[in-house]
Amino acid sequence: MDVKAIAEKIDYHQQNGIEMVKITNEYPELTVEEAYDIQKLTIQRYVERNDPVIGWKMGLTSKAKQISMGVDEPIYGRLTESMELREPVLHVKDLIHPKVEPEFAFVMNKELKGGNVKPRDVWAAADGIYLALEVIDSRYENFKFTLPDVVADNASSTKFVLGSQVFSPSYTQWDQVKVTMHKNGEEVQSGYGKAVLEHPVHSVVELTKMMNRDNLTIKPGMAVLVGGITEAVSVEEGDILNVEYEGLDTLNLAINE
Ligand code: OOG
Ligand code: MG
Numbered sequence: 001m002d003v004k005a006i007a008e009k010i011d012y013h014q015q016n017g018i019e020m021v022k023i024t025n026e027y028p029e030l031t032v033e034e035a036y037d038i039q040k041l042t043i044q045r046y047v048e049r050n051d052p053v054i055g056w057k058m059g060l061t062s063k064a065k066q067i068s069m070g071v072d073e074p075i076y077g078r079l080t081e082s083m084e085l086r087e088p089v090l091h092v093k094d095l096i097h098p099k100v101e102p103e104f105a106f107v108m109n110k111e112l113k114g115g116n117v118k119p120r121d122v123w124a125a126a127d128g129i130y131l132a133l134e135v136i137d138s139r140y141e142n143f144k145f146t147l148p149d150v151v152a153d154n155a156s157s158t159k160f161v162l163g164s165q166v167f168s169p170s171y172t173q174w175d176q177v178k179v180t181m182h183k184n185g186e187e188v189q190s191g192y193g194k195a196v197l198e199h200p201v202h203s204v205v206e207l208t209k210m211m212n213r214d215n216l217t218i219k220p221g222m223a224v225l226v227g228g229i230t231e232a233v234s235v236e237e238g239d240i241l242n243v244e245y246e247g248l249d250t251l252n253l254a255i256n257e
Contacts, residue, residue: 061203061228062197076155077157088254089253090254101136102245109220131165178192241254
């Protein structure tokens with residue numbers, strides 16, 4: 001198996017928004033470790049195109065989501081500069097079957113590393129928390145994959161947007177925040193921050209541990225998307241999303257061509 005060639009192929013499908021057959025159809029023995037190598041090589045290609053890594057994302061952090069996707073552990077992915085939307089408008093022309101989910105983003109001001117990180121280490125290293133929307137767009141047909149497939153495809157990462165307001169980590173109890181998503185004026189999803197591993201801080205703990213296995217650390221300045229608070233919602237051109245984080249703010253996203 002040529003991991004470099006697979007990375008090149010995935011990069012092509014990510015850049016062009018063209019769906020592909022799952023990697024595990026051809027390589028049923030693909031391991032999660034090999035899949036992280038493929039992810040790393042794929043994102044190295046982004047970096048070589050002057051599109052640096054600016055953060056990390058956790059995915060599949062709720063049991064419900066693991067069950068609906070048919071996997072049994074969380075995953076991480078890499079966020080690069082070109083994935084961050086500068087304004088709350090998503091262009092779907094070059095995407096395959098995009099979905100949007102509400103998240104929180106922790107932004108760090110100290111390095112977090114090691115296999116023994118505790119919640120208080122995360123709080124000590126976190127500068128602020130942003131409300132965030134993540135756009136995921138699996139490159140695989142019908143959004144169907146196994147764990148190694150989705151890891152190789154950078155955890156379906158596509159775009160994300162942060163709210164304008166930063167909140168102090170101690171501003172509220174993040175697990176208690178209620179989030180309600182409306183699409184074209186109708187409620188489509190709702191949930192609480194605790195959907196993310198009982199408390200979003202645990203997602204950053206888990207990410208640090210998973211990264212430590214690969215000799216990686218979360219560097220100062222990096223943003224971390226902690227995982228979807230509700231199920232992801234499919235969007236198409238013309239849709240308008242309003243996502244209310246009770247007591248905090250509302251994020252809007254317009255879906256354009
Ligand atoms: C994997 C990415 C999931 C999340 O927050 O759970 C994710 C997928 O479902 O395609 O970003
Ligand atoms: Mg997500």
